[in-house]
Amino acid sequence: MMNSAARPPAMSDVAALAGVSHQTVSRVLNDHPSVRPETRERVAEAILQLGYRRNSAARTLVTRRSGTLGVVTPATALYGPTSTLVGLEEAARVVGWFVSVATIRQFDGDSMHTALEHFLGQGVDGIAIIAPTTEVAQAIAAIASPVPVVLISSASDVPPVPHLHAVGVDQRHGARLATQHLLDQGFADVVHVAGPQDWFDAQDRLAGWREVMGPGAPEHVEAGWDAADGYELGLRMAREGLPSAIFAANDQLALGLLHAFWERGVRVPDDVAVVGFDDEVGAAHYTPPLTTVRQDFGALGRLAVDSLQAAFDGKDVARQQIPAELVVRASSVRPA
Amino acid sequence: MMNSAARPPAMSDVAALAGVSHQTVSRVLNDHPSVRPETRERVAEAILQLGYRRNSAARTLVTRRSGTLGVVTPATALYGPTSTLVGLEEAARVVGWFVSVATIRQFDGDSMHTALEHFLGQGVDGIAIIAPTTEVAQAIAAIASPVPVVLISSASDVPPVPHLHAVGVDQRHGARLATQHLLDQGFADVVHVAGPQDWFDAQDRLAGWREVMGPGAPEHVEAGWDAADGYELGLRMAREGLPSAIFAANDQLALGLLHAFWERGVRVPDDVAVVGFDDEVGAAHYTPPLTTVRQDFGALGRLAVDSLQAAFDGKDVARQQIPAELVVRASSVRPA
DNA sequence: CGTCCGTGGGTGAGCGCTCACACCGACACG
DNA sequence: CGTGTCGGTGTGAGCGCTCACCCACGGACG
CATH class of the missing domain: 3.40.50.2300 (Response regulator)
Structure with missing residues (x-):
């Protein structure tokens, strides 16, 4: 049964039903080790019974991680960009990231700026840019993004801006x-x-x-x-x-x-x-x-996500290329 | 200048700098009429100076609107689905919706269920499903989504489930x-x-x-x-x-x-x-x-977004078809 | 001259979650 | 038998915003 659309169940509702505190519910959800198996069981059951889903907005608010990646891609059905997008999405999902997309008609500085602001306003954890032009790279360099940005490109002359990385197939x-x-x-x-x-x-x-x-x-x-x-x-x-x-x-x-x-x-x-x-x-x-x-667009997507993840975790990111195949x-x- | 990565500026910071309350800042951001032009000006300046961006997680938490649409699409570079996705994104952006994508390799009930849960957990305002199979429709019917779902499909036999709509090009x-x-x-x-x-x-x-x-x-x-x-x-x-x-x-x-x-x-x-x-x-x-x-994938995207929006606002949604062209x-x- | 209302603005609560920390009992150790 | 430690759990604060409500002030009106 669905309960009426009034308010979706919150953690406290689950806690009440299971006879524990909201914190214990949180622990169960986050796989914290120190919860007794039987408690865990009771909580799991309450979750199921209420149809509880954790509110990711609340989570994002406190953790400052949205679990979302922004991807900028040209507004066409071109094979390369499209395949890259698919590869990226699959790689991102594997590591638990959502993918939010913004398409742009032209890769000029203005469109790029708009797209980036769009994503930063949403609080994405990282941004990937598919099929960039030189102009794009300059626009990005100008924006000083607080989150890592990866250019999907084999370009050798990506501007050396902090938080700006590049991966690509070796064109x-x-x-x-x-x-x-x-x-x-x-x-x-x-x-x-x-x-x-x-x-x-x-x-x-x-x-x-x-x-x-x-x-x-x-x-x-x-x-x-x-x-x-x-x-x-x-x-x-x-x-x-x-x-x-x-x-x-x-x-x-x-x-x-x-x-x-x-x-x-x-x-x-x-x-x-x-x-x-x-x-x-x-x-x-x-x-x-x-x-x-x-x-290999699958590998490309994985590489992009990996480097975004590394950058997000504050690690050093090495430039990487994927070989192409005749x-x-x-x-x-x-x-x- | 960027301030140090400690904490991005919040509304209260802007308020303090402009010498007003956080509420006034909120009013400026939301274009509330009753703010004196000079106050508005001061706030705008403070926003610019601090590089303030409103935290959408906090906003989502209280408004219960994420401003995000989920789109499920097949994990291929096929022309139809891809073009539909692009059309959808453009239409969504026009009305202020972000688009989050999930690709699936097979349109069976399980994959579909996973994708939908993924989106519902994220708190999307609506879901669009591109290129559905009959099996998909059944899976959706089973899930009782709290948000409207639109099938991009010309199918005449979409199951009559509440919150489930369909738009399409007249195949x-x-x-x-x-x-x-x-x-x-x-x-x-x-x-x-x-x-x-x-x-x-x-x-x-x-x-x-x-x-x-x-x-x-x-x-x-x-x-x-x-x-x-x-x-x-x-x-x-x-x-x-x-x-x-x-x-x-x-x-x-x-x-x-x-x-x-x-x-x-x-x-x-x-x-x-x-x-x-x-x-x-x-x-x-x-x-x-x-x-x-x-x-006409552009028109298709607009139609899908329109019907999602209508459904979200609680209006009645009429089934609609777009003609095709030889x-x-x-x-x-x-x-x- | 008191009352009413509109304009411009402030105050406080609370959305649902995580994080830091406190607590409590059990068991080990000197 | 006191003291430490550790597994298991609870408490409270606070993330940054919006919403409901309150307040001050000034002009219109009887």
């Missing part, structure tokens, strides 16, 4: 894998279609490609993250001349390229090889199936 | 649009590749297709939501015989079909037309570009 490494793979397949002329250069991830993928290509690297092309951008670019390339291979900064760009090439009768990988980044759902079923770089499919394998 | 209508479009194009033999039938959305898309096809409808095929399922099915169809058109329950299934057909040299739409559902990012760039059904692309247009 540069992933980019090297992709580029090297294309070279190994015998495609000498590997062009990079880069993502928006204010995104850390896009910067790093570009850098990784450059590292492998060395000083003789051709010019890269800059684009957005969307398939439409890749499509436009693909049409232009088909018109103006094709490289032997293209490393696209994400799978959507690659998809757009594939579309344009298919439409123009350019064969992949025969006429031009294509590699993406992300291994999004469905990449295995593009036309042709797309070689790409996979990131997934080879038909779009980049040299025809026999 | 059935969308399916009718897709099917009718194929018939209008002259494809008589429209087969449906259905999603998992324990999902409300999958049920409704199937039902919509059936409505249009009438009693002479062919058998539908049941599958999961993934491209891999579509791919397998596509291979089988290419082997065992093709219908004139296929209406797939989502874009990923359609993508898998396209992949299989391309691999087997089956031309789309010449040999078989294909229509999907969702209009996910990239669907415009599949091979060929995919005809599909688009849902997006015609090359995959379903009869060749001239």
